[in-house]
Amino acid sequence: MHTKHTLRTLAALAAAGLALTACGTTGDSSDTADSGGGPACDLKIAFMGALTGPAAGLGVGAVNGAELAIDQYNDEHPDCKVTFSKNDSQSDPKQAPGVAKSIIDDAKVVGLVGPLFSGESEAADPLLNEAGLPMITASATKPTLSEQGWTFFHRILGNDETQGPEVAKVLTDVANSTKPFTISDDSPYGQFLTGAASDALGDSLVGTDKIATGQRDFESTVTKVLSSKADAVFFGGYYPEGEVLIKQLRSGGWDGTFVVPDGVKDKEYIEVAGPAGDGTLVTCPCVPGDKITEFAKAYQAKFNEEPGTYGPEAYDAANVFLDGIADGVKDRAAMNDYVNGYDKDGITKHVKFTENGESSEIPIWLYKVKGGEYVAVKQLA
Amino acid sequence: MDVQFLIDNIFTLTITGLVLGSVYALVALGYTMVYGVLQLINFAHSEVFMYGTFAATFTVMALGGTRDTSTGGAILMLLLALVAAMLVSGAIALVLERVAYRPLLRRNAPKLVVLISSIGASFVLAEIMGLRDKITKFVGLDDSLSAYVTRARNNVQFPDVVDPVRLFKIGDYNVNSIDLLILGSAILMMVGVDQFVRRSRLGRGIRAVAQDPESAALMGVNSTRVIQVTFLIGGLMAGAAAFFFVLKYTVTRYDVGFILGVKAFTAAVLGGIGNLRGALLGGLILGVAENYGSALFGTEWKDVVAFLLLVLILLFRPTGLLGEALGKSRA
Numbered sequence: 001m002h003t004k005h006t007l008r009t010l011a012a013l014a015a016a017g018l019a020l021t022a023c024g025t026t027g028d029s030s031d032t033a034d035s036g037g038g039p040a041c042d043l044k045i046a047f048m049g050a051l052t053g054p055a056a057g058l059g060v061g062a063v064n065g066a067e068l069a070i071d072q073y074n075d076e077h078p079d080c081k082v083t084f085s086k087n088d089s090q091s092d093p094k095q096a097p098g099v100a101k102s103i104i105d106d107a108k109v110v111g112l113v114g115p116l117f118s119g120e121s122e123a124a125d126p127l128l129n130e131a132g133l134p135m136i137t138a139s140a141t142k143p144t145l146s147e148q149g150w151t152f153f154h155r156i157l158g159n160d161e162t163q164g165p166e167v168a169k170v171l172t173d174v175a176n177s178t179k180p181f182t183i184s185d186d187s188p189y190g191q192f193l194t195g196a197a198s199d200a201l202g203d204s205l206v207g208t209d210k211i212a213t214g215q216r217d218f219e220s221t222v223t224k225v226l227s228s229k230a231d232a233v234f235f236g237g238y239y240p241e242g243e244v245l246i247k248q249l250r251s252g253g254w255d256g257t258f259v260v261p262d263g264v265k266d267k268e269y270i271e272v273a274g275p276a277g278d279g280t281l282v283t284c285p286c287v288p289g290d291k292i293t294e295f296a297k298a299y300q301a302k303f304n305e306e307p308g309t310y311g312p313e314a315y316d317a318a319n320v321f322l323d324g325i326a327d328g329v330k331d332r333a334a335m336n337d338y339v340n341g342y343d344k345d346g347i348t349k350h351v352k353f354t355e356n357g358e359s360s361e362i363p364i365w366l367y368k369v370k371g372g373e374y375v376a377v378k379q380l381a
Numbered sequence: 382m383d384v385q386f387l388i389d390n391i392f393t394l395t396i397t398g399l400v401l402g403s404v405y406a407l408v409a410l411g412y413t414m415v416y417g418v419l420q421l422i423n424f425a426h427s428e429v430f431m432y433g434t435f436a437a438t439f440t441v442m443a444l445g446g447t448r449d450t451s452t453g454g455a456i457l458m459l460l461l462a463l464v465a466a467m468l469v470s471g472a473i474a475l476v477l478e479r480v481a482y483r484p485l486l487r488r489n490a491p492k493l494v495v496l497i498s499s500i501g502a503s504f505v506l507a508e509i510m511g512l513r514d515k516i517t518k519f520v521g522l523d524d525s526l527s528a529y530v531t532r533a534r535n536n537v538q539f540p541d542v543v544d545p546v547r548l549f550k551i552g553d554y555n556v557n558s559i560d561l562l563i564l565g566s567a568i569l570m571m572v573g574v575d576q577f578v579r580r581s582r583l584g585r586g587i588r589a590v591a592q593d594p595e596s597a598a599l600m601g602v603n604s605t606r607v608i609q610v611t612f613l614i615g616g617l618m619a620g621a622a623a624f625f626f627v628l629k630y631t632v633t634r635y636d637v638g639f640i641l642g643v644k645a646f647t648a649a650v651l652g653g654i655g656n657l658r659g660a661l662l663g664g665l666i667l668g669v670a671e672n673y674g675s676a677l678f679g680t681e682w683k684d685v686v687a688f689l690l691l692v693l694i695l696l697f698r699p700t701g702l703l704g705e706a707l708g709k710s711r712a
Contacts, residue, residue: 053534054634186681210681214640216630219397220675220683223390240536244632251545253555272538272632274448 040330041080044108045070045321046087047314048099048124049116049139053090054240057266059116061289061308062138066113068299068311069318073326082325085109089120096120097127104131110335111136111321113314118142118189125150134336136320138313141262141285142192146356152336154353156317156346157310158285158362158381160189163261164196166364166380167234167283171201174281174366174377175257177232179206181225183245185237186212193261194236206230211241218245222252231256238263243272250276262286265309270372281377282367287312287348288376295347316346387676392552394672400560400629402668403567407622408645409652409660410574411474411615417591417655418611420492424499425481427642428506429473429616433623434633435510436469437462438539439529446542455542459628467620474616477502478609503638511635536634539627563625570621571661574614578657583610591655647691653701662702666690 047066050059067084074081085106089099096115103109104127112128112135115121121140128135129150136154137145143161146153171180180201184194191210198205207228209221225233233249233256235242242264249258258277260269262284270277289307290296295315299307324338343352349361364381367374387394408430415423440462446455481502485495509516514533517523523530545557578584586607589597598604626641627633644667652663667687674686694702 054536056532056534210679212681212684214636216632216637217401218680219401220394220672220680223393223397223676224386224680227386227390240634243536244630247631251557268532268535272536274538274541 040325040328042083042108043110043325043330044083044085044106045318046085046103046106046109046112046114048087048089048096048103048112048114049120050091051086051088053088053092055091055117055238057239057268058139058263058309059091062113062116062310062314064299064303064308065138065311065314066318068295068302069315069322071302072298073319073322077326082322083108089115089124091115091117091120093119093123096124100124100127104128104133109133110325110329110332111339113138113317113321115140116310117187118145118192119187121145122188125153129153132332132336134321134332134339136317136339138317139262139286139310140189142188144192146358150357154339154357156320156351156359157313157348158364159358160193160196160261162362162381163283163285163364164193165200167193167197167259167261168200169380170259170281170283170366171197171232171234171257172204175232175259177230177257178204179228179230180204180232180234181207181209181228181230182234182236183209183211183221183225185235185241186210187237187263189263190237194234197234197236211237211245213238213241215241216244218248219252221245222248222254225249226252226254230254232259233257234259235264236261239266239269243269243277246273246280247276257281259283262309265367265374267308267373270369270374277369280369282369282374283364283380284309284367285362285364286310287363287365288367288374291376292347312348316348316351319346320351382677384677387673390554390676393554394676395669396551396554396556396560398669398672399665400563400668401671402648402665403563404622404626404629404641404664405645405648405667406571406661406664407567407618407625408641409649409664410571410618410657412646412649413652413654413657413660414587414611414615416649418587418608419482419486421482421495422499422646423477423482423612423615424496424642425477425502425506426474426615426619427638427645428503428510429470429477429638430619430623430626430641430645431507431510431633431635431638432473433466433470433620434627434637435537436620437466437624437627438537438633440465441540441542442528446540448541448544450542452543458542459624463621463624466624467617470620470623471613471616473506474612474619475609477506478612483605483608503642507635507638513635534635536632539631539633541631543628559629563629566621566625568661570618571657574618575657577614583607587611644687647687650701651691651694653703656701656703659701659703666702 047063050056070082070084087099087103089096112133115124116139118140129152134152136156138156141160143159171177182194182198184190209224242260246258259281265282265284286309289311296307320342324335329335329338352360354360366377366380368377411426441458444458446458481498511534514530517526517530545559547555547557549556586602589602590604590607648663648667649660652659670690671683671687675683
């Protein structure tokens with residue numbers, strides 16, 4: 001009696017189960033039938049970088065540039081908008097893997113603009129690559145990032161292998177330095193770039209030093225610079241340390257030329273360094289945002305300020321993904337193929353990626369701090 | 382090892398080391414006094430210092446100090462900043478004592494629990510400063526206070542109201558007015574506190590509680606009052622140190638207390654925890670040793686040198702250089 005009862009129930013359940021599966025499939029195909037052919041309409045593009053914290057100044061330009069691109073796309077496609085997912089890692093390598101995980105777990109994200117810094121990229125990119133999420137960084141310049149075999153990694157600006165020798169050239173040709181001194185911080189970005197610059201300078205280098213992130217007392221470094229009689233100093237690092245370092249160098253009586261890279265190029269540097277920062281030379285694989293009039297106007301109208309560092313690069317990066325979505329790309333693998341084959345003009349350069357994700361075109365610009373702002377001097381490369 | 386560099390620049394390194402060491406010494410005072418009286422390491426003392434730096438900075442900002450301020454006006458602003466820093470730091474120290482420590486001490490909580498409370502208090506205080514933009518937004522004040530709270534986790538600039546005046550040379554180094562001010566004031570303040578603890582009635586009370594809290598209570602010493610005064614003095618000194626710090630380094634940030642607190646605590650232990658003069662000595666020695674270390678081995682080794690020194694001294698003299706504790710110092 002039990003067995004008959006159980007058999008009947010099992011049979012009923014099996015039939016119900018089959019029916020449900022059938023319903024399920026019809027449901028799915030009807031969904032795809034609706035959106036097949038046109039762009040998918042619930043996709044997201046993510047940003048990862050410092051939105052708060054000491055490095056946030058550099059994150060603002062990038063996240064705004066990307067947001068501008070996405071808003072412009074959404075204005076043109078009001079029925080099929082793309083959502084922008086902003087993720088704050090404070091550009092801290094310790095927080096980066098956790099933030100990366102939450103981006104990966106969001107299945108709607110098909111592309112990532114970022115991570116912002118090289119240090120956090122080293123920590124998070126292995127996870128992002130393994131998850132198959134296409135990334136285009138608009139700011140992380142450490143060369144080794146493209147040498148790890150990460151097929152999902154792309155970089156839309158020049159890396160420090162190019163910037164390093166250009167820095168050396170700026171010291172010798174623009175600053176006319178015969179006794180250059182280099183100072184590095186302890187970040188992966190600063191160490192690599194300063195090393196590359198020091199190597200390119202060779203024997204003319206009169207001294208090197210290394211400082212720690214968060215350090216505020218640079219007396220011994222100042223003493224070293226003064227006693228080496230250096231006439232130019234290159235500081236490879238970020239603006240929170242750079243702005244204090246130059247003040248102490250100046251008040252210690254040093255009046256040579258101060259050269260810094262894109263990690264220092266933030267308006268806080270100008271504010272805090274004050275007169276000590278006047279005349280600082282800045283190298284950057286970023287193009288001057290105010291020179292690209294259309295972009296600058298749109299940026300100013302939306303954010304009520306001038307384009308920040310990496311703004312134009314992030315704009316281009318976001319547009320690569322947006323073009324992919326408009327073209328019908330729906331998932332991460334297809335997006336990566338799309339990015340790999342991308343070959344179009346962006347606002348910063350002609351956007352095309354090499355086999356290991358580097359940009360084919362690498363403009364490097366020289367800026368100078370003058371009259372309280374960064375003035376573009378010339379294109380170095 | 383760059384010995385030649387050290388010898389060539391010995392005066393510069395020594396004097397700048399003494400100046401930084403004075404800041405360490407003033408902050409170390411707070412650690413050492415609280416330890417002497419309560420056998421408690423007040424980890425939140427570093428945040429007491431940090432709030433002082435912000436008080437000084439915000440005061441000068443509020444008074445509209447800029448590079449173009451007249452010298453007389455600048456000196457007045459700086460005096461007010463010093464007073465503000467000392468008052469704010471003192472107040473935070475008192476609040477700390479009341480909120481984070483007294484409830485636990487009253488219940489005879491194990492010292493470890495009180496220690497954990499101090500670590501927690503340190504984080505809370507630091508994060509409040511780091512989140513000040515969110516807090517003022519919550520209260521709706523973020524627009525009017527925007528100059529003080531934007532970019533809450535970034536460096537905050539202390540307005541350049543004075544240019545250090547180069548006074549005279551010792552060896553190769555131009556001693557400037559700010560250096561002398563810091564060094565001189567720090568020594569004066571330390572001497573002041575030392576005399577207060579030795580001669581005044583409250584000072585005797587402090588020493589009594591440090592020596593033996595129960596007997597002190599039996600002799601009529603109000604231990605609550607004594608503890609409050611101890612925290613207050615530590616706070617006032619940290620406030621002064623905070624003022625000198627922003628004067629010299631011209632920037633502050635919500636996390637500036639952390640490393641400085643560790644160094645100051647190291648200085649206190651180096652000189653003998655619980656010993657006031659030890660705090661002064663320890664601070665000055667640490668400041669100079671750091672500089673010598675970075676000259677010999679490179680700036681990146683600065684902290685390593687400082688802590689190695691501590692380890693070495695404790696190996697051979699576990700109670701620190703001057704050894705004796707607060708309660709046992711001679712009258």
